[in-house]
Amino acid sequence: MFLKKTAIALAAILAAAGAARAETVPVLVPITGFLSLEGTSQRNGAVMAIDKLGAAEGLETEVTDTGTTPEGAVTALRRALAGEPSAAISSMLGTQMLAMIPIADRAGVPLLTVSGTAKITELGSANVFRFFPGDSVVKVAQARYAVEKLGAKRPALLYQTTAYGQSGAAHLKKILSGLGAPLVFEEAVDISVKDMLPVLTRMQAADPDILLLHLHSGSTALVIRQARESGNMLPVVAGSAMHQPTTAALLEASQLKGVCAESASSPISEAAGPVADFTAEYRERFGIEPDAFALAQYDGAAMLVAAKAAGAKSAAEVRDWLAANSFDGLAMTYKSDGTGNMAHDAVVVCYDGKSRVPAIASRYENVDGSN
CATH class of the missing domain: 3.40.50.2300 (Response regulator)
Incomplete structure:
Protein backbone atom coordinates (compact mmCIF):
# COMPACT_ATOMS: atom_id res chain seq x y z
CA MET A 1 0.00 0.00 0.00
CA PHE A 2 2.84 2.35 0.94
CA LEU A 3 4.59 1.69 -2.37
CA LYS A 4 1.36 2.27 -4.28
CA LYS A 5 0.76 5.61 -2.54
CA THR A 6 4.36 6.62 -3.18
CA ALA A 7 4.04 5.74 -6.85
CA ILE A 8 0.84 7.76 -7.14
CA ALA A 9 2.43 10.76 -5.41
CA LEU A 10 5.51 10.55 -7.63
CA ALA A 11 3.34 10.37 -10.74
CA ALA A 12 1.46 13.47 -9.59
CA ILE A 13 4.72 15.35 -9.01
CA LEU A 14 6.04 14.36 -12.41
CA ALA A 15 2.77 15.35 -14.08
CA ALA A 16 2.87 18.75 -12.37
CA ALA A 17 6.49 19.22 -13.42
CA GLY A 18 5.59 18.35 -17.00
CA ALA A 19 2.72 20.81 -16.99
CA ALA A 20 5.01 23.57 -15.70
CA ARG A 21 7.84 22.82 -18.10
CA ALA A 22 8.52 25.82 -20.30
CA GLU A 23 8.24 25.64 -24.06
CA THR A 24 11.16 27.23 -25.86
CA VAL A 25 10.25 29.50 -28.76
CA PRO A 26 13.22 29.66 -31.17
CA VAL A 27 14.16 33.19 -32.27
CA LEU A 28 16.17 32.69 -35.47
CA VAL A 29 17.25 36.12 -36.69
CA PRO A 30 20.28 37.89 -38.26
CA ILE A 31 22.09 39.79 -35.51
CA THR A 32 25.44 39.97 -37.31
CA GLY A 33 26.20 41.01 -40.88
CA PHE A 34 24.65 43.68 -43.07
CA LEU A 35 21.18 43.20 -41.53
CA SER A 36 22.35 43.37 -37.92
CA LEU A 37 20.46 46.58 -37.08
CA GLU A 38 17.15 45.28 -38.38
CA GLY A 39 17.71 41.77 -37.02
CA THR A 40 18.56 43.05 -33.55
CA SER A 41 15.30 44.98 -33.51
CA GLN A 42 13.42 41.84 -34.52
CA ARG A 43 15.10 39.83 -31.75
CA ASN A 44 14.43 42.48 -29.11
CA GLY A 45 10.74 42.71 -29.97
CA ALA A 46 10.25 38.95 -29.83
CA VAL A 47 12.17 38.48 -26.58
CA MET A 48 10.40 41.37 -24.89
CA ALA A 49 6.96 40.04 -25.78
CA ILE A 50 7.64 36.48 -24.67
CA ASP A 51 9.31 37.60 -21.44
CA LYS A 52 6.51 40.01 -20.59
CA LEU A 53 3.45 38.14 -21.83
CA GLY A 54 4.44 34.51 -22.30
CA ALA A 55 5.51 33.43 -18.80
CA ALA A 56 1.93 32.60 -17.82
CA GLU A 57 1.79 30.19 -20.78
CA GLY A 58 5.14 28.60 -19.95
CA LEU A 59 6.98 30.22 -22.85
CA GLU A 60 10.62 31.25 -23.03
CA THR A 61 12.97 32.11 -25.89
CA GLU A 62 16.28 30.89 -27.25
CA VAL A 63 18.00 33.22 -29.72
CA THR A 64 20.16 31.97 -32.59
CA ASP A 65 22.08 34.27 -34.92
CA THR A 66 21.39 33.20 -38.50
CA GLY A 67 23.93 35.58 -40.03
CA THR A 68 22.86 36.60 -43.52
CA THR A 69 23.27 33.39 -45.53
CA PRO A 70 20.48 30.96 -46.42
CA GLU A 71 22.67 28.15 -45.09
CA GLY A 72 22.92 29.84 -41.69
CA ALA A 73 19.15 30.13 -41.46
CA VAL A 74 18.56 26.53 -42.55
CA THR A 75 21.06 25.20 -40.01
CA ALA A 76 19.50 27.26 -37.23
CA LEU A 77 15.97 26.08 -38.08
CA ARG A 78 16.93 22.41 -38.29
CA ARG A 79 18.57 22.58 -34.87
CA ALA A 80 15.57 24.39 -33.41
CA LEU A 81 13.14 21.79 -34.79
CA ALA A 82 14.87 19.12 -32.73
CA GLY A 83 13.18 20.70 -29.71
CA GLU A 84 9.75 20.23 -31.34
CA PRO A 85 8.57 23.85 -30.98
CA SER A 86 5.00 24.78 -31.81
CA ALA A 87 6.23 27.91 -33.67
CA ALA A 88 9.42 29.82 -34.45
CA ILE A 89 10.27 33.48 -34.82
CA SER A 90 12.10 33.49 -38.14
CA SER A 91 14.45 35.74 -40.07
CA MET A 92 13.32 38.99 -41.66
CA LEU A 93 15.80 38.46 -44.52
CA GLY A 94 13.87 37.29 -47.58
CA THR A 95 16.52 34.94 -48.96
CA GLN A 96 16.70 33.21 -45.59
CA MET A 97 12.94 32.91 -45.32
CA LEU A 98 12.71 31.39 -48.80
CA ALA A 99 15.22 28.74 -47.70
CA MET A 100 13.48 28.08 -44.38
CA ILE A 101 9.92 27.68 -45.67
CA PRO A 102 10.28 24.20 -47.26
CA ILE A 103 11.84 22.88 -44.05
CA ALA A 104 9.08 24.40 -41.92
CA ASP A 105 6.48 22.92 -44.27
CA ARG A 106 7.92 19.42 -43.93
CA ALA A 107 7.93 19.78 -40.15
CA GLY A 108 4.52 21.49 -40.06
CA VAL A 109 5.84 24.32 -37.86
CA PRO A 110 4.58 27.91 -38.35
CA LEU A 111 7.14 30.69 -38.90
CA LEU A 112 6.40 34.18 -37.55
CA THR A 113 8.38 36.85 -39.39
CA VAL A 114 8.60 40.54 -40.26
CA SER A 115 10.18 39.99 -43.67
CA GLY A 116 8.89 42.35 -46.33
CA THR A 117 9.82 40.19 -49.33
CA ALA A 118 6.58 39.61 -51.23
CA LYS A 119 7.38 36.10 -52.46
CA ILE A 120 7.36 34.45 -49.03
CA THR A 121 3.55 34.52 -48.93
CA GLU A 122 3.18 33.65 -52.61
CA LEU A 123 4.53 30.08 -52.39
CA GLY A 124 1.37 28.49 -51.03
CA SER A 125 2.82 27.68 -47.60
CA ALA A 126 0.34 27.46 -44.74
CA ASN A 127 3.15 28.00 -42.23
CA VAL A 128 4.18 31.60 -43.00
CA PHE A 129 2.79 34.46 -40.93
CA ARG A 130 4.13 37.90 -41.82
CA PHE A 131 3.54 40.62 -39.20
CA PHE A 132 5.13 43.46 -41.17
CA PRO A 133 3.18 44.80 -44.15
CA GLY A 134 4.56 43.32 -47.35
CA ASP A 135 5.60 45.22 -50.43
CA GLU A 270 3.96 58.48 -30.85
CA ALA A 271 3.81 60.91 -27.92
CA ALA A 272 1.20 59.12 -25.81
CA GLY A 273 -0.77 55.89 -25.51
CA PRO A 274 0.15 52.19 -25.56
CA VAL A 275 2.82 52.59 -28.27
CA ALA A 276 4.52 55.34 -26.27
CA ASP A 277 4.45 53.04 -23.23
CA PHE A 278 6.03 50.29 -25.32
CA THR A 279 8.73 52.72 -26.45
CA ALA A 280 9.57 53.74 -22.89
CA GLU A 281 9.76 50.12 -21.72
CA TYR A 282 11.85 49.07 -24.72
CA ARG A 283 14.22 52.01 -24.21
CA GLU A 284 14.67 51.14 -20.54
CA ARG A 285 15.33 47.47 -21.25
CA PHE A 286 17.63 47.68 -24.27
CA GLY A 287 19.08 51.18 -24.01
CA ILE A 288 18.11 52.04 -27.61
CA GLU A 289 15.07 53.33 -29.43
CA PRO A 290 12.55 50.85 -30.89
CA ASP A 291 11.53 50.79 -34.55
CA ALA A 292 8.69 49.28 -36.53
CA PHE A 293 10.48 45.93 -36.87
CA ALA A 294 10.71 45.61 -33.08
CA LEU A 295 7.07 46.59 -32.62
CA ALA A 296 5.81 44.30 -35.38
CA GLN A 297 7.70 41.30 -34.01
CA TYR A 298 6.51 42.17 -30.51
CA ASP A 299 2.95 42.08 -31.82
CA GLY A 300 3.61 38.83 -33.68
CA ALA A 301 4.99 37.14 -30.57
CA ALA A 302 2.09 38.55 -28.56
CA MET A 303 -0.34 36.92 -30.99
CA LEU A 304 1.50 33.62 -30.48
CA VAL A 305 0.96 34.03 -26.72
CA ALA A 306 -2.73 34.71 -27.40
CA ALA A 307 -2.93 31.47 -29.39
CA LYS A 308 -1.43 29.58 -26.48
CA ALA A 309 -3.81 31.24 -24.02
CA ALA A 310 -6.71 30.18 -26.26
CA GLY A 311 -5.63 26.54 -25.91
CA ALA A 312 -3.44 25.99 -28.98
CA LYS A 313 -0.72 23.58 -27.96
CA SER A 314 0.66 21.76 -31.00
CA ALA A 315 2.21 23.35 -34.05
CA ALA A 316 -0.89 22.48 -36.08
CA GLU A 317 -3.18 24.08 -33.50
CA VAL A 318 -1.06 27.23 -33.37
CA ARG A 319 -1.02 27.44 -37.18
CA ASP A 320 -4.78 27.04 -37.41
CA TRP A 321 -5.42 29.62 -34.69
CA LEU A 322 -3.14 32.21 -36.30
CA ALA A 323 -4.78 31.64 -39.67
CA ALA A 324 -8.34 31.99 -38.37
CA ASN A 325 -8.22 34.77 -35.78
CA SER A 326 -7.60 38.52 -35.68
CA PHE A 327 -5.45 40.17 -33.04
CA ASP A 328 -5.42 43.76 -31.83
CA GLY A 329 -1.73 44.55 -31.55
CA LEU A 330 -0.07 47.80 -30.58
CA ALA A 331 0.74 48.86 -34.14
CA MET A 332 -2.46 47.66 -35.83
CA THR A 333 -5.00 44.84 -36.03
CA TYR A 334 -3.56 41.67 -37.55
CA LYS A 335 -5.55 39.17 -39.58
CA SER A 336 -4.44 36.73 -42.25
CA ASP A 337 -5.52 37.42 -45.81
CA GLY A 338 -5.51 33.66 -46.40
CA THR A 339 -1.87 33.51 -47.45
CA GLY A 340 -0.22 34.59 -44.19
CA ASN A 341 -0.09 38.34 -44.72
CA MET A 342 -1.18 39.59 -41.30
CA ALA A 343 -0.47 43.36 -41.55
CA HIS A 344 -2.40 45.67 -43.86
CA ASP A 345 -1.66 49.23 -42.66
CA ALA A 346 1.27 51.56 -43.35
Whole structure:
Protein backbone atom coordinates (compact mmCIF):
# COMPACT_ATOMS: atom_id res chain seq x y z
CA MET A 1 0.00 0.00 0.00
CA PHE A 2 2.84 2.35 0.94
CA LEU A 3 4.59 1.69 -2.37
CA LYS A 4 1.36 2.27 -4.28
CA LYS A 5 0.76 5.61 -2.54
CA THR A 6 4.36 6.62 -3.18
CA ALA A 7 4.04 5.74 -6.85
CA ILE A 8 0.84 7.76 -7.14
CA ALA A 9 2.43 10.76 -5.41
CA LEU A 10 5.51 10.55 -7.63
CA ALA A 11 3.34 10.37 -10.74
CA ALA A 12 1.46 13.47 -9.59
CA ILE A 13 4.72 15.35 -9.01
CA LEU A 14 6.04 14.36 -12.41
CA ALA A 15 2.77 15.35 -14.08
CA ALA A 16 2.87 18.75 -12.37
CA ALA A 17 6.49 19.22 -13.42
CA GLY A 18 5.59 18.35 -17.00
CA ALA A 19 2.72 20.81 -16.99
CA ALA A 20 5.01 23.57 -15.70
CA ARG A 21 7.84 22.82 -18.10
CA ALA A 22 8.52 25.82 -20.30
CA GLU A 23 8.24 25.64 -24.06
CA THR A 24 11.16 27.23 -25.86
CA VAL A 25 10.25 29.50 -28.76
CA PRO A 26 13.22 29.66 -31.17
CA VAL A 27 14.16 33.19 -32.27
CA LEU A 28 16.17 32.69 -35.47
CA VAL A 29 17.25 36.12 -36.69
CA PRO A 30 20.28 37.89 -38.26
CA ILE A 31 22.09 39.79 -35.51
CA THR A 32 25.44 39.97 -37.31
CA GLY A 33 26.20 41.01 -40.88
CA PHE A 34 24.65 43.68 -43.07
CA LEU A 35 21.18 43.20 -41.53
CA SER A 36 22.35 43.37 -37.92
CA LEU A 37 20.46 46.58 -37.08
CA GLU A 38 17.15 45.28 -38.38
CA GLY A 39 17.71 41.77 -37.02
CA THR A 40 18.56 43.05 -33.55
CA SER A 41 15.30 44.98 -33.51
CA GLN A 42 13.42 41.84 -34.52
CA ARG A 43 15.10 39.83 -31.75
CA ASN A 44 14.43 42.48 -29.11
CA GLY A 45 10.74 42.71 -29.97
CA ALA A 46 10.25 38.95 -29.83
CA VAL A 47 12.17 38.48 -26.58
CA MET A 48 10.40 41.37 -24.89
CA ALA A 49 6.96 40.04 -25.78
CA ILE A 50 7.64 36.48 -24.67
CA ASP A 51 9.31 37.60 -21.44
CA LYS A 52 6.51 40.01 -20.59
CA LEU A 53 3.45 38.14 -21.83
CA GLY A 54 4.44 34.51 -22.30
CA ALA A 55 5.51 33.43 -18.80
CA ALA A 56 1.93 32.60 -17.82
CA GLU A 57 1.79 30.19 -20.78
CA GLY A 58 5.14 28.60 -19.95
CA LEU A 59 6.98 30.22 -22.85
CA GLU A 60 10.62 31.25 -23.03
CA THR A 61 12.97 32.11 -25.89
CA GLU A 62 16.28 30.89 -27.25
CA VAL A 63 18.00 33.22 -29.72
CA THR A 64 20.16 31.97 -32.59
CA ASP A 65 22.08 34.27 -34.92
CA THR A 66 21.39 33.20 -38.50
CA GLY A 67 23.93 35.58 -40.03
CA THR A 68 22.86 36.60 -43.52
CA THR A 69 23.27 33.39 -45.53
CA PRO A 70 20.48 30.96 -46.42
CA GLU A 71 22.67 28.15 -45.09
CA GLY A 72 22.92 29.84 -41.69
CA ALA A 73 19.15 30.13 -41.46
CA VAL A 74 18.56 26.53 -42.55
CA THR A 75 21.06 25.20 -40.01
CA ALA A 76 19.50 27.26 -37.23
CA LEU A 77 15.97 26.08 -38.08
CA ARG A 78 16.93 22.41 -38.29
CA ARG A 79 18.57 22.58 -34.87
CA ALA A 80 15.57 24.39 -33.41
CA LEU A 81 13.14 21.79 -34.79
CA ALA A 82 14.87 19.12 -32.73
CA GLY A 83 13.18 20.70 -29.71
CA GLU A 84 9.75 20.23 -31.34
CA PRO A 85 8.57 23.85 -30.98
CA SER A 86 5.00 24.78 -31.81
CA ALA A 87 6.23 27.91 -33.67
CA ALA A 88 9.42 29.82 -34.45
CA ILE A 89 10.27 33.48 -34.82
CA SER A 90 12.10 33.49 -38.14
CA SER A 91 14.45 35.74 -40.07
CA MET A 92 13.32 38.99 -41.66
CA LEU A 93 15.80 38.46 -44.52
CA GLY A 94 13.87 37.29 -47.58
CA THR A 95 16.52 34.94 -48.96
CA GLN A 96 16.70 33.21 -45.59
CA MET A 97 12.94 32.91 -45.32
CA LEU A 98 12.71 31.39 -48.80
CA ALA A 99 15.22 28.74 -47.70
CA MET A 100 13.48 28.08 -44.38
CA ILE A 101 9.92 27.68 -45.67
CA PRO A 102 10.28 24.20 -47.26
CA ILE A 103 11.84 22.88 -44.05
CA ALA A 104 9.08 24.40 -41.92
CA ASP A 105 6.48 22.92 -44.27
CA ARG A 106 7.92 19.42 -43.93
CA ALA A 107 7.93 19.78 -40.15
CA GLY A 108 4.52 21.49 -40.06
CA VAL A 109 5.84 24.32 -37.86
CA PRO A 110 4.58 27.91 -38.35
CA LEU A 111 7.14 30.69 -38.90
CA LEU A 112 6.40 34.18 -37.55
CA THR A 113 8.38 36.85 -39.39
CA VAL A 114 8.60 40.54 -40.26
CA SER A 115 10.18 39.99 -43.67
CA GLY A 116 8.89 42.35 -46.33
CA THR A 117 9.82 40.19 -49.33
CA ALA A 118 6.58 39.61 -51.23
CA LYS A 119 7.38 36.10 -52.46
CA ILE A 120 7.36 34.45 -49.03
CA THR A 121 3.55 34.52 -48.93
CA GLU A 122 3.18 33.65 -52.61
CA LEU A 123 4.53 30.08 -52.39
CA GLY A 124 1.37 28.49 -51.03
CA SER A 125 2.82 27.68 -47.60
CA ALA A 126 0.34 27.46 -44.74
CA ASN A 127 3.15 28.00 -42.23
CA VAL A 128 4.18 31.60 -43.00
CA PHE A 129 2.79 34.46 -40.93
CA ARG A 130 4.13 37.90 -41.82
CA PHE A 131 3.54 40.62 -39.20
CA PHE A 132 5.13 43.46 -41.17
CA PRO A 133 3.18 44.80 -44.15
CA GLY A 134 4.56 43.32 -47.35
CA ASP A 135 5.60 45.22 -50.43
CA SER A 136 2.04 45.12 -51.77
CA VAL A 137 1.13 47.41 -48.85
CA VAL A 138 4.11 49.61 -47.98
CA LYS A 139 5.14 50.24 -51.58
CA VAL A 140 1.64 51.56 -52.26
CA ALA A 141 2.10 54.02 -49.39
CA GLN A 142 5.56 55.00 -50.62
CA ALA A 143 4.45 55.56 -54.23
CA ARG A 144 1.21 57.31 -53.36
CA TYR A 145 2.91 59.70 -50.97
CA ALA A 146 5.54 60.60 -53.57
CA VAL A 147 2.97 61.22 -56.31
CA GLU A 148 -0.14 62.41 -54.48
CA LYS A 149 1.42 64.39 -51.62
CA LEU A 150 4.74 65.55 -53.09
CA GLY A 151 3.61 65.88 -56.71
CA ALA A 152 6.31 63.65 -58.20
CA LYS A 153 6.14 63.13 -61.95
CA ARG A 154 9.67 61.92 -62.74
CA PRO A 155 10.73 59.50 -59.98
CA ALA A 156 14.09 57.72 -59.85
CA LEU A 157 14.63 54.50 -57.92
CA LEU A 158 17.67 52.92 -56.28
CA TYR A 159 17.12 49.45 -54.87
CA GLN A 160 19.21 46.65 -53.38
CA THR A 161 20.26 43.64 -55.44
CA THR A 162 18.89 41.32 -52.72
CA ALA A 163 15.55 39.50 -52.95
CA TYR A 164 14.12 42.22 -50.71
CA GLY A 165 15.32 44.93 -53.08
CA GLN A 166 14.09 43.22 -56.22
CA SER A 167 10.67 42.56 -54.69
CA GLY A 168 10.15 46.17 -53.68
CA ALA A 169 11.39 47.50 -57.02
CA ALA A 170 8.95 45.33 -58.96
CA HIS A 171 6.02 46.58 -56.90
CA LEU A 172 7.10 50.22 -57.08
CA LYS A 173 7.47 50.16 -60.86
CA LYS A 174 3.99 48.74 -61.32
CA ILE A 175 2.33 51.08 -58.82
CA LEU A 176 4.07 54.21 -60.13
CA SER A 177 3.05 53.40 -63.70
CA GLY A 178 -0.54 53.03 -62.54
CA LEU A 179 -0.31 56.44 -60.87
CA GLY A 180 0.90 58.03 -64.12
CA ALA A 181 4.46 58.61 -62.89
CA PRO A 182 6.70 55.91 -64.40
CA LEU A 183 10.35 55.74 -63.40
CA VAL A 184 12.81 57.84 -65.40
CA PHE A 185 15.78 56.01 -63.85
CA GLU A 186 16.38 52.83 -61.88
CA GLU A 187 19.45 50.95 -60.75
CA ALA A 188 20.16 48.03 -58.43
CA VAL A 189 22.92 48.60 -55.85
CA ASP A 190 24.93 45.78 -54.31
CA ILE A 191 25.08 45.73 -50.51
CA SER A 192 28.90 45.97 -50.69
CA VAL A 193 28.96 49.31 -52.57
CA LYS A 194 30.28 52.17 -50.42
CA ASP A 195 30.75 54.91 -53.04
CA MET A 196 27.30 56.03 -54.18
CA LEU A 197 28.45 59.06 -56.20
CA PRO A 198 28.70 57.21 -59.55
CA VAL A 199 25.10 55.96 -59.37
CA LEU A 200 23.90 59.34 -58.10
CA THR A 201 25.61 61.02 -61.05
CA ARG A 202 23.97 58.64 -63.52
CA MET A 203 20.63 59.18 -61.84
CA GLN A 204 20.92 62.97 -61.98
CA ALA A 205 21.48 62.84 -65.73
CA ALA A 206 17.89 61.55 -66.08
CA ASP A 207 16.60 64.77 -64.45
CA PRO A 208 14.32 63.15 -61.82
CA ASP A 209 12.17 65.26 -59.49
CA ILE A 210 12.28 62.78 -56.58
CA LEU A 211 14.47 59.89 -55.39
CA LEU A 212 12.87 56.69 -54.13
CA LEU A 213 14.98 54.22 -52.15
CA HIS A 214 14.40 50.56 -51.40
CA LEU A 215 17.65 49.70 -49.67
CA HIS A 216 18.84 48.16 -46.43
CA SER A 217 19.84 50.43 -43.56
CA GLY A 218 23.54 51.01 -44.30
CA SER A 219 23.02 51.64 -48.01
CA THR A 220 20.12 53.99 -47.30
CA ALA A 221 22.27 56.16 -45.03
CA LEU A 222 25.16 56.14 -47.51
CA VAL A 223 23.00 57.32 -50.41
CA ILE A 224 21.43 60.14 -48.43
CA ARG A 225 24.70 61.31 -46.88
CA GLN A 226 26.62 61.31 -50.15
CA ALA A 227 23.75 62.94 -52.02
CA ARG A 228 23.53 65.78 -49.51
CA GLU A 229 27.32 66.21 -49.29
CA SER A 230 27.49 66.50 -53.08
CA GLY A 231 24.77 69.15 -53.13
CA ASN A 232 21.94 66.91 -54.33
CA MET A 233 18.87 68.11 -52.42
CA LEU A 234 16.22 66.03 -54.22
CA PRO A 235 13.34 65.03 -51.96
CA VAL A 236 13.69 61.40 -50.86
CA VAL A 237 10.99 58.87 -50.03
CA ALA A 238 12.80 55.82 -48.72
CA GLY A 239 11.91 52.31 -47.68
CA SER A 240 11.28 51.22 -44.10
CA ALA A 241 15.00 51.00 -43.25
CA MET A 242 15.09 54.80 -43.12
CA HIS A 243 12.51 55.10 -40.35
CA GLN A 244 14.82 53.22 -37.96
CA PRO A 245 16.43 55.39 -35.26
CA THR A 246 19.66 53.46 -35.85
CA THR A 247 19.64 54.53 -39.51
CA ALA A 248 18.86 58.15 -38.70
CA ALA A 249 21.72 58.12 -36.19
CA LEU A 250 24.16 57.54 -39.08
CA LEU A 251 23.21 60.96 -40.51
CA GLU A 252 23.25 64.55 -39.35
CA ALA A 253 19.80 65.90 -38.63
CA SER A 254 20.31 68.55 -41.32
CA GLN A 255 20.98 65.82 -43.92
CA LEU A 256 17.52 64.42 -43.23
CA LYS A 257 15.71 67.53 -44.43
CA GLY A 258 13.39 66.54 -47.26
CA VAL A 259 13.61 62.83 -46.37
CA CYS A 260 10.52 60.68 -45.78
CA ALA A 261 10.07 56.93 -45.40
CA GLU A 262 7.36 54.30 -45.50
CA SER A 263 6.94 51.99 -42.53
CA ALA A 264 4.46 49.86 -40.66
CA SER A 265 4.70 52.22 -37.69
CA SER A 266 7.08 54.63 -35.98
CA PRO A 267 7.08 54.00 -32.23
CA ILE A 268 9.29 57.00 -31.38
CA SER A 269 6.85 59.31 -33.19
CA GLU A 270 3.96 58.48 -30.85
CA ALA A 271 3.81 60.91 -27.92
CA ALA A 272 1.20 59.12 -25.81
CA GLY A 273 -0.77 55.89 -25.51
CA PRO A 274 0.15 52.19 -25.56
CA VAL A 275 2.82 52.59 -28.27
CA ALA A 276 4.52 55.34 -26.27
CA ASP A 277 4.45 53.04 -23.23
CA PHE A 278 6.03 50.29 -25.32
CA THR A 279 8.73 52.72 -26.45
CA ALA A 280 9.57 53.74 -22.89
CA GLU A 281 9.76 50.12 -21.72
CA TYR A 282 11.85 49.07 -24.72
CA ARG A 283 14.22 52.01 -24.21
CA GLU A 284 14.67 51.14 -20.54
CA ARG A 285 15.33 47.47 -21.25
CA PHE A 286 17.63 47.68 -24.27
CA GLY A 287 19.08 51.18 -24.01
CA ILE A 288 18.11 52.04 -27.61
CA GLU A 289 15.07 53.33 -29.43
CA PRO A 290 12.55 50.85 -30.89
CA ASP A 291 11.53 50.79 -34.55
CA ALA A 292 8.69 49.28 -36.53
CA PHE A 293 10.48 45.93 -36.87
CA ALA A 294 10.71 45.61 -33.08
CA LEU A 295 7.07 46.59 -32.62
CA ALA A 296 5.81 44.30 -35.38
CA GLN A 297 7.70 41.30 -34.01
CA TYR A 298 6.51 42.17 -30.51
CA ASP A 299 2.95 42.08 -31.82
CA GLY A 300 3.61 38.83 -33.68
CA ALA A 301 4.99 37.14 -30.57
CA ALA A 302 2.09 38.55 -28.56
CA MET A 303 -0.34 36.92 -30.99
CA LEU A 304 1.50 33.62 -30.48
CA VAL A 305 0.96 34.03 -26.72
CA ALA A 306 -2.73 34.71 -27.40
CA ALA A 307 -2.93 31.47 -29.39
CA LYS A 308 -1.43 29.58 -26.48
CA ALA A 309 -3.81 31.24 -24.02
CA ALA A 310 -6.71 30.18 -26.26
CA GLY A 311 -5.63 26.54 -25.91
CA ALA A 312 -3.44 25.99 -28.98
CA LYS A 313 -0.72 23.58 -27.96
CA SER A 314 0.66 21.76 -31.00
CA ALA A 315 2.21 23.35 -34.05
CA ALA A 316 -0.89 22.48 -36.08
CA GLU A 317 -3.18 24.08 -33.50
CA VAL A 318 -1.06 27.23 -33.37
CA ARG A 319 -1.02 27.44 -37.18
CA ASP A 320 -4.78 27.04 -37.41
CA TRP A 321 -5.42 29.62 -34.69
CA LEU A 322 -3.14 32.21 -36.30
CA ALA A 323 -4.78 31.64 -39.67
CA ALA A 324 -8.34 31.99 -38.37
CA ASN A 325 -8.22 34.77 -35.78
CA SER A 326 -7.60 38.52 -35.68
CA PHE A 327 -5.45 40.17 -33.04
CA ASP A 328 -5.42 43.76 -31.83
CA GLY A 329 -1.73 44.55 -31.55
CA LEU A 330 -0.07 47.80 -30.58
CA ALA A 331 0.74 48.86 -34.14
CA MET A 332 -2.46 47.66 -35.83
CA THR A 333 -5.00 44.84 -36.03
CA TYR A 334 -3.56 41.67 -37.55
CA LYS A 335 -5.55 39.17 -39.58
CA SER A 336 -4.44 36.73 -42.25
CA ASP A 337 -5.52 37.42 -45.81
CA GLY A 338 -5.51 33.66 -46.40
CA THR A 339 -1.87 33.51 -47.45
CA GLY A 340 -0.22 34.59 -44.19
CA ASN A 341 -0.09 38.34 -44.72
CA MET A 342 -1.18 39.59 -41.30
CA ALA A 343 -0.47 43.36 -41.55
CA HIS A 344 -2.40 45.67 -43.86
CA ASP A 345 -1.66 49.23 -42.66
CA ALA A 346 1.27 51.56 -43.35
CA VAL A 347 2.51 55.03 -42.47
CA VAL A 348 4.82 57.57 -44.07
CA VAL A 349 7.09 59.52 -41.74
CA CYS A 350 9.08 62.66 -42.58
CA TYR A 351 12.05 64.46 -41.03
CA ASP A 352 12.22 68.25 -40.65
CA GLY A 353 16.01 68.63 -40.82
CA LYS A 354 16.21 69.69 -37.17
CA SER A 355 15.65 66.37 -35.39
CA ARG A 356 16.27 62.68 -35.97
CA VAL A 357 12.75 61.92 -34.71
CA PRO A 358 10.33 61.88 -37.65
CA ALA A 359 6.70 62.94 -37.63
CA ILE A 360 3.95 60.75 -39.04
CA ALA A 361 2.94 62.56 -42.23
CA SER A 362 0.30 60.18 -43.57
CA ARG A 363 -1.47 56.96 -42.59
CA TYR A 364 -2.69 54.32 -45.03
CA GLU A 365 -5.14 51.82 -43.53
CA ASN A 366 -6.23 48.46 -44.96
CA VAL A 367 -4.27 49.18 -48.12
CA ASP A 368 -4.86 45.77 -49.70
CA GLY A 369 -8.50 45.50 -48.59
CA SER A 370 -7.80 42.32 -46.63
CA ASN A 371 -8.75 43.47 -43.14
